[in-house]
Amino acid sequence: MATVMSAPSKPIIWTSRILRGLAAAFLLFDGSFKLFNPAPVAKSFAALGYPAGIALSLGILLLVCTVLAIIPRTAVLGTVLLTGYFGGAIASHVRVGDPLFSLVFPLILGGMLWGGLYLSDQRLRAIFPLREHD
Template sequence: MEARSMQPLTKGFSYKRLWAGRILGALPALFLLVDGGMKVFKPPVVVEATVKLGYPESAIVGIGMLLLVCTFLYLIPRTAVLGAVALTGYLGGAVATQVRVSAGGFNILFPVFLGCLVWSGLWLRDRRLEQLLPLSDKGS
């Protein structure tokens, strides 16, 4: 197995692809920022929904802050991969929570869908990630 060199981010990189990645990444980021903000401000509907999922009311602000930190890490280009990994963990917890309370299919699949958007957007806009996780092996 030969080592691949990391190519410069701009060499052969399409601006359409870059903007597609930014848009795909912005969609889940906006949703997650709103979700995290709502948990921090704790309107009654959020408190009620979170308590129904089995979490104590005292944990809601902490969960919201964690989500906001993970999302901000994802939005900063230098820490985007770390943010995507952190969001993957957060969204995995959301899936586990929905499975634990026997929620329907959409509630279980929505965090998976968000995670796919997060990683798809990052893959499209970061050439290093494409080199790490190639979808095809053009070199062989």
Template sequence: MANISHTANPHIGTTSPRMVWAGRILSGLVILFMIFDGVIKLPPLDVVPQSMAQLGWPTDVGTARLLGIISLAAAALYAWPRTAFLGAILLTAYFGGAIATHVRIGNPLFSHTFFGVYLGIIMWGGLWFRDARLRALLPFSR
């Protein structure tokens, strides 16, 4: 991790062990969820075509597997420190698609539609805690 100094706040460029662990825990939660999400779509388990039908998605095995591979690949990129930023961007797009799907069919706002928003906040928060470069880019404290 690069130690980037920032004139407005000297703590932005520093990474304490507590911050790194907080970031790892938050990131780990998202990664575990995405592994679960991707793995159940590969066979796919019985619940996957049922859920996809309710969401208005094609229920064929190929679509489920493609979504599973995309989610696993994006999660792997996010988990690897050198590609974490790219993985976060790809996962943000994935979550955006999920949000749009839930909006389109009129699912409940806070429990279903905003779930992708919650995951995105946790994901970017985890990366923000882990990576001083992102804190320098997005300084939330003064």
């Protein structure tokens, strides 16, 4: 038996936009910052054991994934790719023993992206219902 899902309300749509927009704004800034490889980026990459030259590649990757996550038609793909990116970031920080915030921040960004997408995408809510329908 098929269930009919109603469209999300305006407050839910705006909550989704705010969550995804804040996360995307940070990621676009971070990706753009990596393209220019200023001293703080080079220093953080060195602390993680990566060559400074990899910042450009990771910046481009982050920007492409973020743009995919922003576009409604490719939002799920972009968010999945960003989840992998965040996993790599967390693994890099765990490897060098960085503080807890370095581990939690990517989780927060991922939660904002997935939470916002869940609120606005009926297909995700159908796949992962938060409650059983009677």
